[in-house]
Amino acid sequence: xxxxxxxxxxxxxxxxxxxxxxxxxxxxxxxxxxxxxxxxxxxxxxxxxxxxxxxxxxxxxxxxxxxxxxxxxxxxxxxxxxxxxxxxxxxxxxxxxxxxxxxxxxxxxxxxxxxxxxxxxxxxxxxxxxxxxxxxxxxxxxxxxxxxxxxxxxxxxxxxxxxxxxxxxxxxxxxxxxxxxxxxxxxxxxxxxxxxxxxxxxxxxxxxxxxxxxxxxxxxxxxxxxxxxxxxxxxxxxxxxxxxxxxxxxxxxxxxxxxxxxxxxxxxxxxxxxxxxxxxxxxxxxxxxxxxxxxxxxxxxxxxxxxxxxxxxxxxxxxxxxxxxxxxxxxxxxxxxxxxxxxxxxxxxxxxxxxxxxxxxxxxxxxxxxxxxxxxxxxxxxxxxxxxxxxxxxxxxxxxxxxxxxxxxxxxxxxxxxxxxxxxxxxxxxxxxxxxxxxxxxxxxxxxxxxxxxxxxxxxxxxxxxxxxxxxxxxxxxxxxxxxxxxxxxxxxxxxxxxxxxxxx
Amino acid sequence: xxxxxxxxxxxxxxxxxxxxxxxxxxxxxxxxxxxxxxxxxxxxxxxxxxxxxxxxxxxxxxxxxxxxxxxxxxxxxxxxxxxxxxxxxxxxxxxxxxxxxxxxxxxxxxxxxxxxxxxxxxxxxxxxxxxxxxxxxxxxxxxxxxxxxxxxxxxxxxxxxxxxxxxxxxxxxxxxxxxxxxxxxxxxxxxxxxxxxxxxxxxxxxxxxxxxxxxxxxxxxxxxxxxxxxxxxxxxxxxxxxxxxxxxxxxxxxxxxxxxxxxxxxxxxxxxxxxxxxxxxxxxxxxxxxxxxxxxxxxxxxxxxxxxxxxxxxxxxxxxxxxxxxxxxxxxxxxxxxxxxxxxxxxxxxxxxxxxxxxxxxxxxxxxxxxxxxxxxxxxxxxxxxxxxxxxxxxxxxxxxxxxxxxxxxxxxxxxxxxxxxxxxxxxxxxxxxxxxxxxxxxxxxxxxxxxxxxxxxxxxxxxxxxxxxxxxxxxxxxxxxxxxxxxx
Numbered sequence: 001x002x003x004x005x006x007x008x009x010x011x012x013x014x015x016x017x018x019x020x021x022x023x024x025x026x027x028x029x030x031x032x033x034x035x036x037x038x039x040x041x042x043x044x045x046x047x048x049x050x051x052x053x054x055x056x057x058x059x060x061x062x063x064x065x066x067x068x069x070x071x072x073x074x075x076x077x078x079x080x081x082x083x084x085x086x087x088x089x090x091x092x093x094x095x096x097x098x099x100x101x102x103x104x105x106x107x108x109x110x111x112x113x114x115x116x117x118x119x120x121x122x123x124x125x126x127x128x129x130x131x132x133x134x135x136x137x138x139x140x141x142x143x144x145x146x147x148x149x150x151x152x153x154x155x156x157x158x159x160x161x162x163x164x165x166x167x168x169x170x171x172x173x174x175x176x177x178x179x180x181x182x183x184x185x186x187x188x189x190x191x192x193x194x195x196x197x198x199x200x201x202x203x204x205x206x207x208x209x210x211x212x213x214x215x216x217x218x219x220x221x222x223x224x225x226x227x228x229x230x231x232x233x234x235x236x237x238x239x240x241x242x243x244x245x246x247x248x249x250x251x252x253x254x255x256x257x258x259x260x261x262x263x264x265x266x267x268x269x270x271x272x273x274x275x276x277x278x279x280x281x282x283x284x285x286x287x288x289x290x291x292x293x294x295x296x297x298x299x300x301x302x303x304x305x306x307x308x309x310x311x312x313x314x315x316x317x318x319x320x321x322x323x324x325x326x327x328x329x330x331x332x333x334x335x336x337x338x339x340x341x342x343x344x345x346x347x348x349x350x351x352x353x354x355x356x357x358x359x360x361x362x363x364x365x366x367x368x369x370x371x372x373x374x375x376x377x378x379x380x381x382x383x384x385x386x387x388x389x390x391x392x393x394x395x396x397x398x399x400x401x402x403x404x405x406x407x408x409x410x411x412x413x414x415x416x417x418x419x420x421x422x423x424x425x426x427x428x429x430x431x432x433x434x435x436x437x438x439x440x441x442x443x444x445x446x447x448x449x450x451x452x453x454x455x456x457x458x459x460x461x462x463x464x465x466x467x468x469x470x471x472x473x474x475x476x477x478x479x480x481x482x483x484x485x486x487x488x489x490x491x492x493x494x495x496x497x498x499x500x501x502x503x504x505x
Numbered sequence: 506x507x508x509x510x511x512x513x514x515x516x517x518x519x520x521x522x523x524x525x526x527x528x529x530x531x532x533x534x535x536x537x538x539x540x541x542x543x544x545x546x547x548x549x550x551x552x553x554x555x556x557x558x559x560x561x562x563x564x565x566x567x568x569x570x571x572x573x574x575x576x577x578x579x580x581x582x583x584x585x586x587x588x589x590x591x592x593x594x595x596x597x598x599x600x601x602x603x604x605x606x607x608x609x610x611x612x613x614x615x616x617x618x619x620x621x622x623x624x625x626x627x628x629x630x631x632x633x634x635x636x637x638x639x640x641x642x643x644x645x646x647x648x649x650x651x652x653x654x655x656x657x658x659x660x661x662x663x664x665x666x667x668x669x670x671x672x673x674x675x676x677x678x679x680x681x682x683x684x685x686x687x688x689x690x691x692x693x694x695x696x697x698x699x700x701x702x703x704x705x706x707x708x709x710x711x712x713x714x715x716x717x718x719x720x721x722x723x724x725x726x727x728x729x730x731x732x733x734x735x736x737x738x739x740x741x742x743x744x745x746x747x748x749x750x751x752x753x754x755x756x757x758x759x760x761x762x763x764x765x766x767x768x769x770x771x772x773x774x775x776x777x778x779x780x781x782x783x784x785x786x787x788x789x790x791x792x793x794x795x796x797x798x799x800x801x802x803x804x805x806x807x808x809x810x811x812x813x814x815x816x817x818x819x820x821x822x823x824x825x826x827x828x829x830x831x832x833x834x835x836x837x838x839x840x841x842x843x844x845x846x847x848x849x850x851x852x853x854x855x856x857x858x859x860x861x862x863x864x865x866x867x868x869x870x871x872x873x874x875x876x877x878x879x880x881x882x883x884x885x886x887x888x889x890x891x892x893x894x895x896x897x898x899x900x901x902x903x904x905x906x907x908x909x910x911x912x913x914x915x916x917x918x919x920x921x922x923x924x925x926x927x928x929x930x931x932x933x934x935x936x937x938x939x940x941x942x943x944x945x946x947x948x949x950x951x952x953x954x955x956x957x958x959x960x961x962x963x964x965x966x967x968x969x970x971x972x973x974x975x976x977x978x979x980x981x982x983x984x985x986x987x988x989x990x991x992x993x994x
């Protein structure tokens with residue numbers, strides 16, 4: 001292992017903080033609830049601690065890199081740059097909250113050691129994806145993420161879960177195969193896969209350009225499966241059979257974000273945004289993202305199942321990131337990349353709330369939500385904030401993203417994006433506002449839907465604390481990310497730093 | 506320390522299992538301890554040999570003091586060493602599994618034959634001439650057939666019979682090739698042959714006969730018809746030995762012949778081998794996907810995985826060192842993963858009393874270590890990271906892409922997808938409840954751990970590619986001035 005000197009161990013610690021508890025938890029007997037909880041939480045806090053340390057360091061110009069030999073001519077590289085730290089910070093905070101939520105959600109349910117073991121491995125892979133310093137390391141963690149999320153998707157062990165699992169794998173493994181093909185091809189041409197600020201391809205002869213375009217298509221298709229770009233999004237609504245904390249994590253930080261993050265890396269750090277624009281691949285990518293944004297929203301309108309409606313909303317929202325990346329200009333980049341964080345905060349809130357409704361009152365469908373705001377005011381308040389954010393109502397975080405995307409589109413001379421943004425916001429409103437209207441303004445039914453067989457009685461309480469606190473906190477974070485966007489510690493400020501490094505080198 | 510270095514570890518690696526096997530025959534009651542001691546001893550001997558090779562370069566030992574071309578030479582370079590390490594480690598894992606697996610009645614048959622097989626394999630990987638290779642290959646084949654027929658059940662006997670015919674026919678073809686080469690060049694020593702043979706009609710005929718015979722024994726599609734029934738009907742540890750080690754023996758000989766004798770002029774034949782390999786990947790994977798029983802699924806997966814080994818031939822123009830490294834790495838990776846998979850399948854059979862995939866009945870909760878072993882081995886088989894299967898596939902893909910062999914690259918990618926299909930077919934049913942739930946039978950922890958450790962080995966090997974290539978490369982350097990390194994004890 002070379003490169004282990006100096007600052008190499010911090011990226012390793014971030015990965016290990018999720019990996020080690022996960023491996024230990026696999027070996028724990030079911031009934032060791034307390035020890036498992038301690039392990040989970042200490043891992044989550046350790047990750048926040050190490051992430052904070054690196055954030056501080058990178059802000060002050062330090063760099064953190066771990067490198068070890070892997071293949072002939074290719075190293076495994078974990079590196080913390082400003083972009084990876086954005087993703088890592090998001091995943092650390094949301095991992096902690098989701099862990100708390102999952103502990104509450106799965107109380108007394110079977111196979112929790114297996115669940116939390118894979119849950120931790122899922123966070124491990126996400127950390128690896130975020131800190132990958134080259135495309136081979138990225139590929140490794142990206143595929144690992146597929147493997148460790150599968151047991152979470154089929155966790156319930158029903159026939160429906162098994163089928164959903166097969167669909168999930170059919171999409172993700174095929175995507176992985178395309179990605180692998182693209183990466184090998186790229187490597188055969190360039191002999192390097194290192195992420196670097198202006199990309200690694202601009203010096204290549206123009207005879208390579210057709211091949212580079214084909215590779216771009218392969219890479220984006222491979223990443224687009226996880227990022228749920230239309231028409232590769234089919235797995236996402238199916239994967240809804242998973243338990244709520246899994247859906248929350250999958251949608252907000254882990255799987256779809258790994259895809260979107262990969263697109264950011266490929267466009268900026270492999271191709272380089274200027275070179276990608278010169279190749280003419282950014283325009284079609286932006287179009288694809290725009291189509292996905294509108295299509296996801298349209299499909300969401302028609303869903304009565306709450307989790308499925310949220311799933312199609314994810315399809316739409318994640319593509320804002322791709323859209324921002326594909327529009328060539330610093331402002332659009334800021335809008336896209338900051339949405340990585342904003343969408344995460346808002347969407348995890350919505351899924352936590354959906355889980356609370358299902359767990360507490362047995363509500364799974366939109367039409368069962370009449371008057372639920374009176375029974376569960378805190379949950380629905382958080383849901384409302386999240387929904388407003390998705391629509392883009394100021395000052396919630398989603399507004400900031402859309403504002404920068406719009407400005408960026410105008411700056412880059414792509415005015416067609418504005419109607420897309422407006423149309424999407426109208427559609428967002430059309431599928432979220434009826435939910436809010438039902439929840440707050442209609443009368444509650446005489447009794448709530450029957451709960452599942454492991455009925456839990458919360459009496460007069462809204463729900464368990466462990467289920468209530470996480471969505472309230474994430475909703476507030478989404479609010480403050482918008483409200484305090486111009487302060488030095490906001491995600492927006494950090495993303496401006498990233499965009500500066502991408503454009504003004 | 507230097508006295509330890511001077512020991513002829515290669516000789517020990519052959520004689521120790523022979524002695525152990527003889528002891529098993531003489532004193533059947535002691536066969537289990539004798540077997541375990543011998544196998545552990547072989548692991549140590551191979552470690553000693555590896556140390557010696559790393560210190561002194563290529564290992565040569567003239568048995569009885571008669572060197573080539575008259576006597577029998579033992580010879581080991583990096584490629585042989587890797588095959589020996591593979592045999593020793595996988596054999597150790599399977600032995601610890603077999604310790605608990607066999608009833609006393611079967612155990613007294615299993616141990617002596619397995620130890621003879623181990624001796625034959627070690628001798629084969631240590632041989633430097635094509636006639637010795639024939640003798641050891643024949644011993645390997647006969648021991649393997651005997652193991653297949655071990656239980657004496659009807660299906661096992663049928664599988665063994667077909668296997669016997671295939672293996673005899675294969676060796677016969679190989680032997681004819683040996684005779685032709687000896688007649689043409691006047692030697693059976695590979696190094697001598699390499700200097701003497703020219704492409705002529707006799708050499709071409711020898712090439713055809715030897716390749717066909719070895720391809721039959723390695724079960725290269727379409728000569729793979731005998732493998733699924735033989736491997737699926739044998740007891741689990743035997744299936745593991747056959748799939749992981751025995752098919753590698755004939756593959757190794759073919760690789761040696763190609764690297765040292767035929768590779769320079771037989772480009773067309775290389776292409777043919779590659780084509781068959783590609784067909785094997787597709788056909789074997791599709792067949793595996795169709796199976797409803799785990800052991801047959803795993804056996805067809807072997808047919809497919811052997812296909813990957815043969816893709817090396819058309820891609821070998823990257824250089825012998827790289828080709829040998831890739832071959833050794835892929836073989837090692839497959840040996841670990843496939844043995845783990847067969848052992849896990851054996852556990853699942855013991856646990857449920859059957860190996861129907863659709864009735865796995867929550868094995869993931871009731872037999873987690875075994876399912877973990879199957880899953881980890883499966884990750885390597887389908888070539889997903891982080892595993893040795895991924896690294897092996899990456900090396901092949903990289904070679905294919907740099908040589909513009911798109912067809913081969915696409916076949917490899919499709920093969921990976923199909924493999925994911927059949928692996929996750931098993932894993933998906935391991936999560937669900939069967940329609941008719943059944944009671945689980947206990948599986949000894951040692952058998953679960955043996956499978957899991959082999960599977961973990963297949964994952965960890967994924968981080969040791971540079972070590973494997975370094976072993977191969979050390980030899981290439983030493984080869985350059987061989988005179989200084991040929992020495993006998």
